[in-house]
Amino acid sequence: MTGHELSDILDTMRINIEKSTQKCIVVTTHINITEEDVDQLISAIETIAREYGTEMTDEHSSTRDSEHHQANPIYKKILINRKFKYDVREVLAADSEEILAKEAVGRISAEIKYKCPPGFPVLVYGEEILPEHLELFGPLEKLKVMAKPPAPQLIMSSGGAGVAP
Numbered sequence: 001m002t003g004h005e006l007s008d009i010l011d012t013m014r015i016n017i018e019k020s021t022q023k024c025i026v027v028t029t030h031i032n033i034t035e036e037d038v039d040q041l042i043s044a045i046e047t048i049a050r051e052y053g054t055e056m057t058d059e060h061s062s063t064r065d066s067e068h069h070q071a072n073p074i075y076k077k078i079l080i081n082r083k084f085k086y087d088v089r090e091v092l093a094a095d096s097e098e099i100l101a102k103e104a105v106g107r108i109s110a111e112i113k114y115k116c117p118p119g120f121p122v123l124v125y126g127e128e129i130l131p132e133h134l135e136l137f138g139p140l141e142k143l144k145v146m147a148k149p150p151a152p153q154l155i156m157s158s159g160g161a162g163v164a165p
Contacts, residue, residue, distance in 0.1 A: 102139035
């Protein structure tokens with residue numbers, strides 16, 4: 001089923017679609033959308049899924065299946081293993097640097113990175129960069145990361161040695 005076909009079906013169910021393309025639809029919410037409206041959308045999608053299942057036209061199924069099988073395992077690993085270490089505010093307040101992906105594993109992302117397809121963020125602010133990101137982006141992709149904080153400095157005072165605050 002194409003995005004346009006899905007949009008037409010949802011339209012008959014009195015659900016407004018913001019935009020449709022051959023591959024997807026966009027549904028937006030705003031202040032005037034009620035909880036009942038969201039429940040109606042969920043119910044409509046469940047109904048469509050039951051009635052149409054995984055039916056796709058032949059012209060779309062082979063392309064989509066090959067894309068899905070090639071990309072899905074890496075994205076799935078990232079979604080399962082992702083670790084958020086810092087809040088976006090902390091990341092934006094910190095210094096950052098741009099380094100190669102092969103040097104970034106274990107560091108903290110200071111940007112949002114997309115990969116198309118699928119076109120959703122696969123790396124976001126404050127997220128630890130995983131080996132799976134390296135697999136996805138390749139070793140030579142430049143990534144913006146939080147700069148490493150300086151190591152604590154040993155200071156001497158009349159009271160003895162200590163660590164600088």
